[in-house]
Every structure is written in C-alpha cells, then in structure tokens.
Amino acid sequence: MRSTRKGRTRIHKRLFSVLITFFICSANAGADAPVSETTEACLECHASITPGIVADWQNSRHAQVAPAEAVTRDVINRRISVDEIPAGLAEYAVGCAECHTLNPEKHNDNFDHNDYPVHTVVTPPDCAVCHPVEEAQYRENIMSWAQVNLSENQLYQSMMQTINGMQHFRDYKMIFDEADETVNEQSCYFCHGTEVTVSGLETRETDLGEMAFPVLTGWPNVGVGRINPDGSQGSCSPCHTRHQFSIEVARKPYTCAECHKGPDVPAYPVYSVSKHGNIFSSSGDKWDFVNVPWVLGADFTAPTCAVCHVSLVVNEDEEIIAERTHRMNDRLDRRIFGLIYAHPHPKSPRTSIISNKNGLPLPTELTGEPVAEFLIDSTEQVQRNTSLKKVCLACHGEQWVAGHFEGLRKTIEETNAVTLTATDIISQIWRDGLAQGLPQGANVFDEAVEKMWVEQWLFFANSTRFAAAMGGADYGVFANGRWYQSKNIRQMHDWLQMRRELRK
Ligand code: HEC
Ligand code: HEC
Ligand code: HEC
Ligand code: HEC
Ligand code: HEC
Ligand code: HEC
Ligand code: HEC
Ligand code: HEC
Known part of the structure; x- marks a missing residue:
C-alpha cells in the first residue's frame, strides 16, 4: 500500500521537476544563487503544494544571495553576522532545506518527511x-x-x-x-x-x-x-x-502596528498622527527601505519606529549615527508603560523575577517608588537617552530635542501623580471593605471600581505619556488622554461616596 503511494509520488515528482526547472529558469534568470539538491527536492513538490510559499521565497534575498557571497561585503553593508558558515550551507541559496532541517536533534517537532528530517517551526x-x-x-x-x-x-x-x-x-x-x-x-x-x-x-x-x-x-x-x-x-x-x-517590511511602521496599537500601548496611533507619521504617509513611497546601511537624508527624511528604536542609521559619509539593535530597549532609558507607574527600565528582560516591598511582582511600589535593585541606574539611563537623542539631533537642533524630553519628563511626573491619587482612592475603598482587594487577599482587577482604577493607569496615563514621547497630541488630551484621566478619577471618587452613603 505504502510503496504504491511512494511510486505514485515519484511520478508526480518527475512532472513537477520539469515544471519547477522551467519556473525557476524563467522567473529569475541569472539572479538566483545555486539551489542545493535537498532544497530542489522540496521545491519539486512544494511548487504545486504551496506555490505561495515558493513564490515568496523566490522573491527573497535568501533565494538570491548565498552566504558565501554575503560575508564578502564590508561589515557595514553586510546582512549576515556569522563569520564562518557551517559546511554545506555556504555555497547555496538559503532554501527550504537550509532552514527547515537545521538542528534536527533539538527539535521535538522534527519528523521524517519524504526521507528528510524536517521541522515546521x-x-x-x-x-x-x-x-x-x-x-x-x-x-x-x-x-x-x-x-x-x-x-x-x-x-x-x-x-x-x-x-x-x-x-x-x-x-x-x-x-x-x-x-x-x-x-x-x-x-x-x-x-x-x-x-x-x-x-x-x-x-x-x-x-x-x-x-x-x-x-x-x-x-x-x-x-x-x-x-x-x-x-x-x-x-x-x-x-x-x-x-x-524582507528588511523593508520590518522597517515600516505597519509591522509594529499589529501589537502596539491598543489604548494601553498606543505607539502606532500616536505615531501615525504625529508629524513624523504624516511625513512617512505623504512621502514614504519615495524612500528607500531596502538599502543597508540606512542613510538618513538620502533614504528617508523622517523617522519610522525602526529608525528611533532599532536601525543602523548612518549619514551620507557612512558615519554611524546609531548602531542596529535587536535588544530594542538599548535607546530606552525608562518604561513609560505604567506597571503601574512609569519607571527606569528593568535590568533583566525577564520582568517576572521582580518583587516589590509588599511582595507584589511589580517594578514599582503601590505608592510609586521604583524598586531600584531590579532597575537600571541613572548612569545607564543617561547613556541610553544619549543614544536616542543622537538620532533626533541628526534632524533637529539641540534646543528642540532638549525641550521635547523635558516635556516628556514633566508628563511622566504628572501622570504618575494622578495614578497615585487614583491608587489612594482604591486603597481607601479596599480598607473600607466596599470592594474586595489587596487587604482581603482578593483579586484586584475584577470589580467595577477596580476596572476604573486599571483604566486610569493602563489607558489614560499610558496614552498621555505615549503622546508626549512620540507626538500625536490628541492622544494626550481628548483621545484617551487628560480628559479621561480627570473624568475617571471623579467617577471613582463618586463611587466611593455613594457606597459609603448606601452603607449608612
Ligand atoms: C514528495 C513531495 C514532497 C517533498 C519532496 C517535500 N514535501 Fe513538504 N509537504 C508535502 C506535502 C504534500 C505536504 C502537506 C501539505 C498539506 O498539508 O496538505 C507537505 C508539508 C510540508 C510542511 C508543513 C508541515 C505541517 O506541519 O503542516 C513543511 C514545513 C514542509 N512540507 C517542508 C518541506 C521541506 C523543507 C522539504 C524538503 C526538505 C519538503 N517539504 C519536501 C510534500 C513534499
Ligand atoms: C520587533 C521586530 C523585529 C523582530 C522580532 C526581529 N527583527 Fe530583525 N529587524 C527588525 C528591523 C526593524 C530591522 C531593520 C534594521 C535596520 O534598519 O538596520 C531588522 C533587520 C534584520 C536583519 C538585517 C540585518 C542587516 O545586516 O541588514 C536581520 C538579518 C534580522 N533582522 C534578523 C532577525 C532575526 C534572526 C530575528 C529573530 C531572532 C529578528 N530579526 C527579529 C525588526 C525585528
Ligand atoms: C529563512 C528560513 C526559511 C526558509 C528559507 C524557508 N522557510 Fe518555511 N518557514 C520558516 C519559518 C520561520 C516559518 C514559520 C514557522 C513558525 O515559526 O511558526 C516557516 C513556515 C513554513 C511552513 C508552514 C507555514 C504555514 O503557513 O503553514 C511551510 C509549509 C514552509 N515553511 C515551507 C517552506 C518551503 C516549501 C520553503 C522553500 C520554498 C521554505 N519553507 C523556506 C523559515 C523558512
Ligand atoms: C544558512 C544561512 C541563513 C539562515 C539559516 C538564515 N538566513 Fe537570513 N540571510 C542569509 C543570507 C545569505 C541573507 C542575504 C544576505 C545579503 O543579501 O547580503 C540573509 C538575509 C536576511 C535578512 C535581510 C533581508 C533583506 O531584505 O535585507 C533577514 C531579515 C533575514 N535574513 C532573516 C532571517 C531569519 C528570520 C531567519 C530564520 C527564520 C534566517 N534569516 C535564516 C542567510 C541565512
Ligand atoms: C506580535 C506582536 C508584536 C509586534 C509585531 C511588535 N511588538 Fe514590540 N512588543 C510586543 C510585546 C508583547 C512587548 C512587551 C513584552 C513584555 O513586556 O513582556 C513589546 C515590547 C516592545 C518594546 C520594548 C519596550 C521596553 O521597554 O523594553 C519595544 C521598543 C518594541 N516592542 C518595539 C517594537 C517595534 C519597533 C516593532 C516593529 C518593528 C514591534 N515592537 C513589533 C509585541 C510586539
Ligand atoms: C495586540 C497585542 C497585545 C495583546 C493582545 C496583549 N498585549 Fe500585553 N503587551 C503588548 C505590548 C505591545 C506590550 C508592551 C507595551 C510597551 O512597553 O509599550 C505589552 C505589555 C504587557 C505587560 C507588561 C509585562 C512586563 O512585565 O513587561 C503586561 C502585564 C501585559 N501586556 C498584559 C497583557 C494581558 C493580561 C493581556 C490579555 C488580556 C495582554 N497583555 C494582551 C501587546 C499585547
Ligand atoms: C521620533 C522617534 C520615535 C519614533 C518614530 C517612535 N518612537 Fe517609540 N519612543 C520614542 C521615545 C522618545 C520613547 C520614550 C523613551 C524613554 O523615555 O525612554 C519611546 C518609547 C517607546 C516604547 C516603550 C514603551 C515603554 O514600555 O516604555 C515602545 C514600545 C515604542 N516606543 C514603540 C514605538 C513604535 C511601535 C513606533 C512606531 C509606530 C515608535 N515607537 C515610533 C521615540 C520614538
Ligand atoms: C530623519 C529626520 C528626523 C529624525 C531622526 C527625527 N525627526 Fe522629529 N521631525 C522631523 C521633521 C522633518 C519634522 C517636521 C518639522 C515641521 O513641522 O516642519 C519633525 C517634527 C518633530 C516634532 C514636532 C511634532 C509634531 O507632531 O508637531 C517633534 C516634537 C520632533 N520632531 C521630535 C523628535 C525627536 C524627539 C526625535 C528623536 C527621538 C526626532 N524628532 C527625530 C525629522 C526628524
């Protein structure tokens, strides 16, 4: 039974082999790196099984540039960071097999797929x-x-x-x-x-x-x-x-929008209405999103998310303005995302190891003080802020940039203070037993007034800070900003007074 299936498969493979050879030769004549024998076998079936995947791959640099060629470029133009490429991988295009059969011994999901050790993930x-x-x-x-x-x-x-x-x-x-x-x-x-x-x-x-x-x-x-x-x-x-x-996709803000969009984390909506976002929307189609390194002025004229947080950015003399980093907080001195207050950036990316004085797994006390031993010190903060400012200063004057960060500092102080007021109210409510919270050892997020408290820091304080950090004034005022901050806190207070009256 099994062998007849295999036989049938082989005939199919031959047929596809002819088709795929034609497909590869006609679609990308001369542009591709040589394909390994194993990848050729994958392509034979997958050109018809998953043609979308094969077409995407063929349009990628992985199909066009073999690692051996990639390492010959100057470090600043290089798109791979390994110096010695493992035997068998150097001369060929990075194809299906080069990725899907790597490190098979480590992969629980590896399986025998037409005699090849393949994993999907x-x-x-x-x-x-x-x-x-x-x-x-x-x-x-x-x-x-x-x-x-x-x-x-x-x-x-x-x-x-x-x-x-x-x-x-x-x-x-x-x-x-x-x-x-x-x-x-x-x-x-x-x-x-x-x-x-x-x-x-x-x-x-x-x-x-x-x-x-x-x-x-x-x-x-x-x-x-x-x-x-x-x-x-x-x-x-x-x-x-x-x-x-593609590097182009990663450099465009739509990519980050998938996750950095909601009222708790509104980086994208803020960016898209900011002057930077406006210039990207108006002129971005004329920019070069593929060039490495990315030349400020020549390739783009206003920052995207990647420019401020990730990219290697150079000037036209190839002098480095910012180094590329996939540890994307290298230029972030603090966390403006309130937990529940804004605070210096955590030292370790594993935030679950943090514990405050009350034993709560939070980087701040409920009263706002940062839990210093788990957070970066002020020297490191200044260094990270200086790296970010270097990016701004390539397009703006010293006074403009200093003024921007002073405005952000004040906004952080102000929004942290409002969060403290809201926390004072909820703490009184818990102490009075009008809602069940920390003193009772109960869930602090489930009751209606607790949800008001959460919205105070998670939506309104965050939105106000994100607007101050990345533009988009409305998100700091009427669109989830100070208006709601001021309104919500009065509603929390009213809730408290009403329940006290009812209890009498
Ligand atoms: C004989 C034809 C054939 C060959 C050769 C082949 N595949 Fe497949 N492959 C298939 C078929 C058919 C499927 C299943 C598609 C479906 O789900 O219906 C598949 C599925 C897959 C999947 C998805 C598995 C999952 O979890 O759903 C991956 C990944 C894959 N192949 C990779 C490869 C790689 C890499 C190679 C080369 C080393 C390769 N294939 C060679 C026919 C083949
Ligand atoms: C949160 C988004 C994000 C994730 C996740 C991410 N990258 Fe990137 N990556 C980027 C951005 C943005 C760039 C463009 C950097 C630049 O312009 O210098 C980039 C560039 C690259 C480049 C091109 C470097 C060059 O020299 O041209 C490589 C290679 C790369 N990433 C590999 C990876 C690998 C491997 C992973 C997973 C471990 C990864 N990336 C995860 C956003 C991301
Ligand atoms: C640069 C490495 C790389 C190359 C080259 C590559 N893949 Fe993948 N492939 C991935 C990654 C990453 C995923 C996503 C798996 C995940 O993490 O969920 C994936 C997923 C898949 C899946 C499952 C996705 C789905 O939507 O069902 C299939 C099938 C697949 N690849 C087939 C192929 C085939 C066929 C080729 C050759 C044309 C190929 N891959 C080339 C890295 C690669
Ligand atoms: C066997 C080596 C190899 C493996 C494995 C590999 N890559 Fe690549 N990667 C390359 C080469 C070669 C290039 C093209 C370099 C060039 O154009 O100079 C490249 C380029 C890239 C780029 C830049 C593309 C662009 O448009 O500039 C990204 C992003 C990238 N790879 C991500 C990944 C990710 C993510 C994985 C794992 C899923 C992966 N690569 C696995 C060798 C590899
Ligand atoms: C699939 C969802 C997703 C995508 C896409 C995504 N992010 Fe994130 N990002 C997250 C999550 C989730 C966190 C927070 C993780 C945590 O706190 O444990 C985060 C955290 C961050 C942080 C770290 C903040 C800090 O204080 O350390 C930065 C910076 C960031 N993202 C930038 C980007 C950029 C730039 C892009 C686009 C190039 C992007 N992200 C794309 C989900 C995403
Ligand atoms: C649409 C994508 C998305 C979804 C869905 C999402 N988050 Fe997040 N989450 C993020 C991003 C982005 C960040 C980072 C915010 C920042 O630093 O600006 C984050 C950060 C966090 C953090 C901070 C973690 C830390 O210690 O670093 C917590 C807590 C959190 N999210 C809880 C949740 C909970 C609970 C849910 C589900 C009810 C959820 N998130 C669903 C995108 C998402
Ligand atoms: C003009 C530069 C610039 C651009 C463009 C930009 N940001 Fe930011 N971003 C900042 C500044 C400034 C901060 C606050 C840094 C600080 O105080 O440490 C910040 C903070 C962040 C944070 C950290 C939030 C936290 O937890 O503290 C995330 C995540 C983030 N930005 C994501 C994005 C995304 C996604 C985009 C694109 C939609 C983007 N940024 C566009 C400058 C920028
Ligand atoms: C690649 C150039 C470039 C970089 C890098 C850059 N900006 Fe801008 N920025 C501009 C341009 C152009 C404008 C529009 C000026 C105008 O209004 O005519 C602008 C506008 C602004 C505005 C006005 C915001 C508004 O919505 O009205 C602020 C504030 C600002 N930038 C701050 C920064 C900060 C802070 C950084 C670094 C974190 C930075 N910029 C990085 C080019 C840049």
Whole structure:
C-alpha cells in the first residue's frame, strides 16, 4: 500500500521537476544563487503544494544571495553576522532545506518527511546559524520574554483571568469561570506568544498521498515571546514575515502596528498622527527601505519606529549615527508603560523575577517608588537617552530635542501623580471593605471600581505619556488622554461616596 503511494509520488515528482526547472529558469534568470539538491527536492513538490510559499521565497534575498557571497561585503553593508558558515550551507541559496532541517536533534517537532528530517517551526536558534548577533540581542529583548513575563507573574495571571474568563449571571450574582487555554491563546498570548508543543503524530491524506505530520498545539501563533518545540523563546516572524523575510517590511511602521496599537500601548496611533507619521504617509513611497546601511537624508527624511528604536542609521559619509539593535530597549532609558507607574527600565528582560516591598511582582511600589535593585541606574539611563537623542539631533537642533524630553519628563511626573491619587482612592475603598482587594487577599482587577482604577493607569496615563514621547497630541488630551484621566478619577471618587452613603 505504502510503496504504491511512494511510486505514485515519484511520478508526480518527475512532472513537477520539469515544471519547477522551467519556473525557476524563467522567473529569475541569472539572479538566483545555486539551489542545493535537498532544497530542489522540496521545491519539486512544494511548487504545486504551496506555490505561495515558493513564490515568496523566490522573491527573497535568501533565494538570491548565498552566504558565501554575503560575508564578502564590508561589515557595514553586510546582512549576515556569522563569520564562518557551517559546511554545506555556504555555497547555496538559503532554501527550504537550509532552514527547515537545521538542528534536527533539538527539535521535538522534527519528523521524517519524504526521507528528510524536517521541522515546521523554524526558530531563532535556527536563524542564528547565520544571524547570531540578531538572535543574541533579541534574547535580551523584553519581547522574547513576553510569554514568560505573563505566565510566570501571578498578578498578571489574575488580570488575564478576569479579562478572559466567562461570567454568568445567576440569582443576582456574577459567577466566574476561568478561561480555558484556547481563549488565552486567542487573547493575551496572541501577541505575547503561546507555548507550542507536539502532542503526537497524525497521518493525513494529501494531494500526494498519505503523509505523517506532528500535531502542534498552540499553533499557528506569531507572538513575540513564543515558546518553541526546541525549547527556545521568541519568533523572528512578527517583524520578518515569512517567506520574504524582507528588511523593508520590518522597517515600516505597519509591522509594529499589529501589537502596539491598543489604548494601553498606543505607539502606532500616536505615531501615525504625529508629524513624523504624516511625513512617512505623504512621502514614504519615495524612500528607500531596502538599502543597508540606512542613510538618513538620502533614504528617508523622517523617522519610522525602526529608525528611533532599532536601525543602523548612518549619514551620507557612512558615519554611524546609531548602531542596529535587536535588544530594542538599548535607546530606552525608562518604561513609560505604567506597571503601574512609569519607571527606569528593568535590568533583566525577564520582568517576572521582580518583587516589590509588599511582595507584589511589580517594578514599582503601590505608592510609586521604583524598586531600584531590579532597575537600571541613572548612569545607564543617561547613556541610553544619549543614544536616542543622537538620532533626533541628526534632524533637529539641540534646543528642540532638549525641550521635547523635558516635556516628556514633566508628563511622566504628572501622570504618575494622578495614578497615585487614583491608587489612594482604591486603597481607601479596599480598607473600607466596599470592594474586595489587596487587604482581603482578593483579586484586584475584577470589580467595577477596580476596572476604573486599571483604566486610569493602563489607558489614560499610558496614552498621555505615549503622546508626549512620540507626538500625536490628541492622544494626550481628548483621545484617551487628560480628559479621561480627570473624568475617571471623579467617577471613582463618586463611587466611593455613594457606597459609603448606601452603607449608612
Ligand atoms: C514528495 C513531495 C514532497 C517533498 C519532496 C517535500 N514535501 Fe513538504 N509537504 C508535502 C506535502 C504534500 C505536504 C502537506 C501539505 C498539506 O498539508 O496538505 C507537505 C508539508 C510540508 C510542511 C508543513 C508541515 C505541517 O506541519 O503542516 C513543511 C514545513 C514542509 N512540507 C517542508 C518541506 C521541506 C523543507 C522539504 C524538503 C526538505 C519538503 N517539504 C519536501 C510534500 C513534499
Ligand atoms: C520587533 C521586530 C523585529 C523582530 C522580532 C526581529 N527583527 Fe530583525 N529587524 C527588525 C528591523 C526593524 C530591522 C531593520 C534594521 C535596520 O534598519 O538596520 C531588522 C533587520 C534584520 C536583519 C538585517 C540585518 C542587516 O545586516 O541588514 C536581520 C538579518 C534580522 N533582522 C534578523 C532577525 C532575526 C534572526 C530575528 C529573530 C531572532 C529578528 N530579526 C527579529 C525588526 C525585528
Ligand atoms: C529563512 C528560513 C526559511 C526558509 C528559507 C524557508 N522557510 Fe518555511 N518557514 C520558516 C519559518 C520561520 C516559518 C514559520 C514557522 C513558525 O515559526 O511558526 C516557516 C513556515 C513554513 C511552513 C508552514 C507555514 C504555514 O503557513 O503553514 C511551510 C509549509 C514552509 N515553511 C515551507 C517552506 C518551503 C516549501 C520553503 C522553500 C520554498 C521554505 N519553507 C523556506 C523559515 C523558512
Ligand atoms: C544558512 C544561512 C541563513 C539562515 C539559516 C538564515 N538566513 Fe537570513 N540571510 C542569509 C543570507 C545569505 C541573507 C542575504 C544576505 C545579503 O543579501 O547580503 C540573509 C538575509 C536576511 C535578512 C535581510 C533581508 C533583506 O531584505 O535585507 C533577514 C531579515 C533575514 N535574513 C532573516 C532571517 C531569519 C528570520 C531567519 C530564520 C527564520 C534566517 N534569516 C535564516 C542567510 C541565512
Ligand atoms: C495586540 C497585542 C497585545 C495583546 C493582545 C496583549 N498585549 Fe500585553 N503587551 C503588548 C505590548 C505591545 C506590550 C508592551 C507595551 C510597551 O512597553 O509599550 C505589552 C505589555 C504587557 C505587560 C507588561 C509585562 C512586563 O512585565 O513587561 C503586561 C502585564 C501585559 N501586556 C498584559 C497583557 C494581558 C493580561 C493581556 C490579555 C488580556 C495582554 N497583555 C494582551 C501587546 C499585547
Ligand atoms: C506580535 C506582536 C508584536 C509586534 C509585531 C511588535 N511588538 Fe514590540 N512588543 C510586543 C510585546 C508583547 C512587548 C512587551 C513584552 C513584555 O513586556 O513582556 C513589546 C515590547 C516592545 C518594546 C520594548 C519596550 C521596553 O521597554 O523594553 C519595544 C521598543 C518594541 N516592542 C518595539 C517594537 C517595534 C519597533 C516593532 C516593529 C518593528 C514591534 N515592537 C513589533 C509585541 C510586539
Ligand atoms: C521620533 C522617534 C520615535 C519614533 C518614530 C517612535 N518612537 Fe517609540 N519612543 C520614542 C521615545 C522618545 C520613547 C520614550 C523613551 C524613554 O523615555 O525612554 C519611546 C518609547 C517607546 C516604547 C516603550 C514603551 C515603554 O514600555 O516604555 C515602545 C514600545 C515604542 N516606543 C514603540 C514605538 C513604535 C511601535 C513606533 C512606531 C509606530 C515608535 N515607537 C515610533 C521615540 C520614538
Ligand atoms: C530623519 C529626520 C528626523 C529624525 C531622526 C527625527 N525627526 Fe522629529 N521631525 C522631523 C521633521 C522633518 C519634522 C517636521 C518639522 C515641521 O513641522 O516642519 C519633525 C517634527 C518633530 C516634532 C514636532 C511634532 C509634531 O507632531 O508637531 C517633534 C516634537 C520632533 N520632531 C521630535 C523628535 C525627536 C524627539 C526625535 C528623536 C527621538 C526626532 N524628532 C527625530 C525629522 C526628524
């Protein structure tokens, strides 16, 4: 039975082989690097099985430039960061097999696929075979810990449950059921990353006969801190969508918008209405998003997210204005995302190890003081801020830039102070037993007035700070900014007074 299927498959393979040879020769005459024998076998079937993937790959640099050629470029123009390419990989295009058969011994999801050891989930350590610098930096990026930072933090877990859990109304009471894992995967872990595991092997009927594949749970997912079947963390695909893996996509703000958009994290909406975003929208189609290194002035005239946070930026004499970093907080001296106050940046990207004086896993006390031992010191803060300012100063004067950061500093002080007032009110409510919170050892996120308190710091204070940091004034005023900050706090106060009256 099995052998006839194989026989049938072979005939198909021959046919596709002819087609694919024609396809490769006609579509990309002369432009491609040579393809390894194994990748050729993959292409023979996949040109018809997954033509979209093959076409994307053919348009990518991976199909066009072999590693041996890539390393010959000057360091500043080079797009791979490995010095010695492992035997067998140097001379060929980076094809299906070069990625999907790497490190097979580490991959729980590796399987025998038409006699090749293939895994579907290509992970950062696989990319590190040729891009070790980016992979090592990304491991230090808070993003690659995004799953762990939620799943290991009891306080965030209780927040997650109150948002995702099911609520039923019975006998005038709310009955609460915890969310199941699929709901959490569709919600928080969609961006933060799921845990991908292999739950078995399944034989499926395909267009080319029966084949066995591993069954992946928690997949598909393209979250930044995904836990992979080889035990590694993170994914490079959130910004380098497969199978083009293009630098252009990563440099455009739409890529970041997928996750940095909501009222809690409004970097993208703020950016898109800022002057920088306006210039990008108006003139961006004339910019060069492919050039490496990226030349300020010649290639682009206003910053995108990548320019301020990630990119290697040079002037027209190729003097470096900023080094590239995949540890994307190298130019961030503090966290303006309130937990629950803005604070100096954490030292470790694994924020779940942080604990404040009250034993809460938060980088600030409830009264606002930063938990210093887990956060960077002021020397490091100045260094990071200086690196960011160097980018601004390539287009702006000293006074403009100083004024901008002074405005941000004041806004942080002000929004932290308003958060303290809201926290004073909720603490009184808890002490009076009008809602069940910290003193009662109860969930602090589930009751109506607690949700008002959360919105105070998570939406309104954050939005106001993001506007001060990245432009987009309305997000600091009427669109989730100071108007709601001032209104919500009065409503919290009214709630308190009303409940006190009712209790009498
Ligand atoms: C004989 C034809 C054939 C060859 C050769 C082949 N594949 Fe496949 N491959 C398939 C078919 C058919 C599927 C299943 C498509 C479907 O889900 O219906 C598949 C599925 C896959 C999947 C997805 C598995 C999943 O989890 O759903 C990956 C990844 C893959 N192939 C990679 C490769 C790589 C890499 C090579 C070369 C080393 C290769 N294939 C060679 C036919 C082939
Ligand atoms: C959060 C978004 C994001 C993630 C995740 C990400 N990158 Fe990048 N990457 C970028 C941006 C933006 C650039 C453009 C940098 C520049 O302009 O210098 C880039 C550039 C690159 C380049 C081109 C470097 C060069 O010399 O031209 C490589 C290679 C790369 N990334 C590899 C990776 C790998 C490997 C991973 C996973 C470990 C990864 N990236 C994860 C955003 C990301
Ligand atoms: C540069 C490395 C790289 C190359 C080259 C590459 N892939 Fe992939 N491939 C990936 C990554 C990364 C993923 C995403 C897996 C994940 O992390 O979820 C992926 C996913 C896939 C999937 C599953 C995606 C889906 O949407 O079902 C298939 C099938 C696949 N690749 C086939 C191929 C084929 C065929 C080729 C050759 C034309 C190829 N790949 C070349 C890295 C690569
Ligand atoms: C076997 C080596 C190898 C592996 C494995 C590999 N790459 Fe690459 N990568 C290259 C080469 C070669 C280039 C093209 C260099 C050039 O054009 O000079 C490249 C270029 C890139 C670029 C820049 C593309 C552009 O448009 O400038 C990105 C981004 C990238 N790779 C990401 C990845 C990611 C993500 C993975 C893992 C899923 C990966 N690579 C795996 C060798 C590799
Ligand atoms: C649309 C994408 C997205 C979704 C969905 C999402 N988050 Fe986030 N989350 C982010 C981003 C982006 C940040 C980083 C914000 C920043 O630093 O500006 C973040 C950061 C966090 C942090 C800070 C973690 C730390 O210690 O570093 C917590 C806590 C958090 N999110 C909780 C949640 C919870 C709970 C859910 C589900 C109810 C959730 N998130 C869903 C994008 C998302
Ligand atoms: C798939 C979702 C996703 C995408 C796409 C994404 N991010 Fe993130 N990002 C996150 C999450 C989630 C966090 C917070 C993780 C945590 O706190 O544990 C984060 C954190 C960050 C941080 C770190 C903040 C800090 O204080 O350390 C920066 C900077 C950042 N992202 C920039 C970007 C840029 C620039 C892009 C686009 C090139 C981008 N992100 C694309 C989800 C995403
Ligand atoms: C003009 C430069 C600039 C641009 C463009 C820019 N940012 Fe920022 N970003 C900043 C500054 C300044 C801060 C605050 C830095 C500080 O105080 O340490 C910041 C902070 C952040 C943070 C950190 C939030 C936290 O947790 O503290 C994230 C995430 C972020 N930006 C994402 C983005 C995204 C996504 C885009 C594009 C949609 C973008 N930025 C565009 C300058 C910029
Ligand atoms: C590549 C050049 C470039 C870089 C880099 C750059 N800017 Fe700008 N910026 C501009 C241009 C051009 C304008 C529009 C000036 C005008 O209004 O005519 C602008 C406008 C602004 C505005 C006015 C905002 C508004 O929405 O009205 C502020 C504030 C600002 N930039 C701050 C910064 C800061 C802070 C940095 C660094 C974190 C920075 N810029 C980096 C080019 C740049």
